[in-house]
Amino acid sequence: MGLSIADMGLLLSAFLWAYAFAQLPGGALVDRLGPHRLLAAGLSLWSIAQAVAGFVTSFWQFSIARVFLGLGEAPMFSSAVRVVRDWYNVRDRGLPTGIWNCTSSLGPAIAPPILTALMIGFGWRWMFVTMGVVGVVVAAAWFLLYRDPTEAHFTDEERHYLTEGEEARTYTSITLAEWLALFRFRTTWGLVIGFFGIVYMGWLYLAWLPGYLEIQRHMSIPKTGIVAAIPFAFGVVGSIGGGWIADWLMRRGVSPVNSRKIPVIIGLLGMVVFTVVAAETPSDTLAVAAIAAALMFGATASGMSWALASVAAPASCTASLGAIQNFGGYLGGALAPTVTGFIVQATGSFVPALLVSAIIGLVSAMAYLLVIRAAPITAAELSLAG
């Protein structure tokens, strides 16, 4: 298509910025309309945008397709956190959150072999079209198989399971005043600042791990392709393990908020420690092992931060709080590749870039520890603040 490297950079960031800024309205819409309709619409939109990208003939057409991909994907994780909130008891939400969040490690790990195979078999245009068609089928399956609680009838036993152990649920739609009132709570700001650091560190590896292995560790391109996938596989373990630990802590008597905060803080501190190890060690093997450990702890932190959003606010604004948190996260995600690139260019080494990310991670851990309060935001508080 005659695109320059700078054009490709713009196309990559077109998705990222659309995704980040669509978080705020996206989360509120999930809370108002429910994940059943919103996720089906989001999946359809991003899949159609993906399929259309297979037919583009210019930079601008591609940019528009990428923007719509970002808009469509935005409600995915706020819908997921709302689904878990709606269908799981407060003591059971850690593990399912860890399971759906593990896709953020599983996806990057399996994307290269699957997409490369499609591209080799059918060409890059049909790779986009195929992925789009698969997405439309998944959207239809979601719409047919999933139901929001407002569309279901519950027995007393079912209602007891879903509501026992926390504030009584009211399936009312969030109002603009309540959404704005979320920003008056320190818990919201703690989640925004904390998730900024988690996603910053995660995106540093997502965007720069192959470059780090080639430039800093002098690995060949084929070896990099294989080695770069290993740490993300450990992320799957970290995410699911973190969820299990959160549920275990809660059954041991730790509060809903603290049972999530503890794995998040441990996860972030682990990520910081192993990032410093990766930066300082002269051994390539130890560096890869440390990055794998860092991504495993990072997945624990990100998964349990989503789980934190599912217990830190009333059900009616769960997706909104999750989306606000994710907005803060993706500001970090958008900055990480750029800041890292500048530091590497200025110093000729990844070591200062990794140490900067470790400091950001440490600040985020402090935000979770000190800013987020132990008691969840109640509906009454939200109403008063609004």
Place this chain on the structure above:
Amino acid sequence: MTVPGLRAAASRGASGRALSLSGLYIPTIVGQDRFGGESSLAATVRVLPLPTSCAACVMPAQAREATLAGERPMARPTAPASIRRKQRTALIMLVIAGTLNYLDRSTLSIANPLIR
């Protein structure tokens, strides 16, 4: 001296035995019902020694904060079979959609050299 209507709830207790009445029944709002978890934010009954002033009836702020935060051991809840089916379906669909989400955002990076 008791609060009418609360005697039955108090008498039920954790062990099902009648509680001895050595003071006032004080209803307090505490996070969860520790007598069996029938409702959230349930009005739970505490038996306190007969206070000398009304100030003694008020739960200390620190204790109230701790109970609202929910710091207490809890048994694992059992989801009814119908709910478990819905959970399984929802979770499988979320994993498929989440993986697709990350595959789709990776397409441009993977196809980068060929597209240019």
